[in-house]
Amino acid sequence: EVQLLESGGGLVQPGGSLRLSCAASGFTFRNYAVSWVRQAPGKGLEWVSSISGTGGSTYYADSVKGRFAISRDNSKNTLYLQMSSLRAGDTAIYYCAKDKVFDIWGQGTMVTVSS
Amino acid sequence: DIQMTQSPSSLSTFVGDRVTITCRASQSISSHLNWFQHKPGEAPKLLIYSASSLQSGVSSRFSGSGSGADFTLTISYLQPEDFATYFCQQSYTTPWTFGQGTKVEIK
Numbered sequence: 284e285v286q287l288l289e290s291g292g293g294l295v296q297p298g299g300s301l302r303l304s305c306a307a308s309g310f311t312f313r314n315y316a317v318s319w320v321r322q323a324p325g326k327g328l329e330w331v332s333s334i335s336g337t338g339g340s341t342y343y344a345d346s347v348k349g350r351f352a353i354s355r356d357n358s359k360n361t362l363y364l365q366m367s368s369l370r371a372g373d374t375a376i377y378y379c380a381k382d383k384v385f386d387i388w389g390q391g392t393m394v395t396v397s398s
Numbered sequence: 399d400i401q402m403t404q405s406p407s408s409l410s411t412f413v414g415d416r417v418t419i420t421c422r423a424s425q426s427i428s429s430h431l432n433w434f435q436h437k438p439g440e441a442p443k444l445l446i447y448s449a450s451s452l453q454s455g456v457s458s459r460f461s462g463s464g465s466g467a468d469f470t471l472t473i474s475y476l477q478p479e480d481f482a483t484y485f486c487q488q489s490y491t492t493p494w495t496f497g498q499g500t501k502v503e504i505k
Contacts, residue, residue, distance in 0.1 A: 287441075318494075328434075328442070328485055330494040342492045378441065383489050384432050386453065388441040 285309035285387050287317075287379050292392030299369050299396070305362040305379030305389055313337070313357040315382050319364050321375035322391075331377070332364065347373075369396045400424050400488050404497035410505040417473040419500045421486035426466045430490035433462055433471045436499075437482045445484075446471065476502075 291303040305317070318333040332353040333342045341353050352365040362379050376391040401424040411417055421431065429449040436442040444453045446462035449469055459474045473480055481504050486497040 327498045328436075328487070328496040330492075330496070333492070333494075344493050380442075384444060384447040385434070385442070385487070386444045386447070388443070390441050 285381070287381060287387055287389035289377060289379055289389040289392040292377065292394045294395045294397065295369055296398050297370060297396055300365070300367040301369065301394060303364040303366065303377055303392060303394070305364075307360045307362065307381070310381070310387075312355075312360040317355065317362045317382075318380050318385065319353065319362075319377055320380055320385070320388075321373075321377045321394075323372070323375040326375075329375075334362070366394070369394075371396050399493055400427060400490065400495050402486055402488055402495050402497040404484075404486055404500050406500060407498065408501040408503065410503045411476060412505050413476055413478055415476050417476055417480075417502060419471045419473075419484055419486075421464075421469045421471070421497050423467045423469075423488055423490075427488045427490035429465050430488055431462070431464065431469045432487045432489055433460075434485045434487065435480075435482045436485060442485070473502075478504075 286308045288306045295301050316335050319331040334353045338355050350368045354363045374396045378391045379389045381387040403422045431449045433446040434442045445456050445460045450462045461472045463470050483499045483501045485499050
């Protein structure tokens, strides 16, 4: 079964850092781009970042550029999102999603930025 | 950035009805338009990709149409499990952007 499973969410103070992980299974991970998408409480979906299959190309939303870093370890079938300088506005459920059309999503991990 | 505008933002309807949701892009995106279903506490689910292609395993009650800047998602004969929020998303260019969502509720 094709599956994505996020982890690493939690409560962090403003200005703090957090690293999210997304473990992939059931498909050849290195062959696909993967992305992070978030949903703030009561809001719609917002694309955050994407990375190519090799990891050689990365893309970011302006709202996180310079603060977040996406990476992947194809030997571990795992996607990461290193988040720093976190703000209250980053509070959201963070999902990882497979391929350009987001054909598979994980269940999400909640990140709360609050003092 | 390409803005995606969905309408309506919510609708209340009966089991068995036909539902139509529209999505308009702020510029032409050819057929690079995807539709998702999202239920609380669950992972979003891809329904339609490239404007009109049905994702594998998705009920044929779901269909998509349109190209350029105007798109439609149609759910024929609404079932209880179809009550959810639906989002459109453009995959034409980064930043990938989503519509604000349409919540389909039971009347």
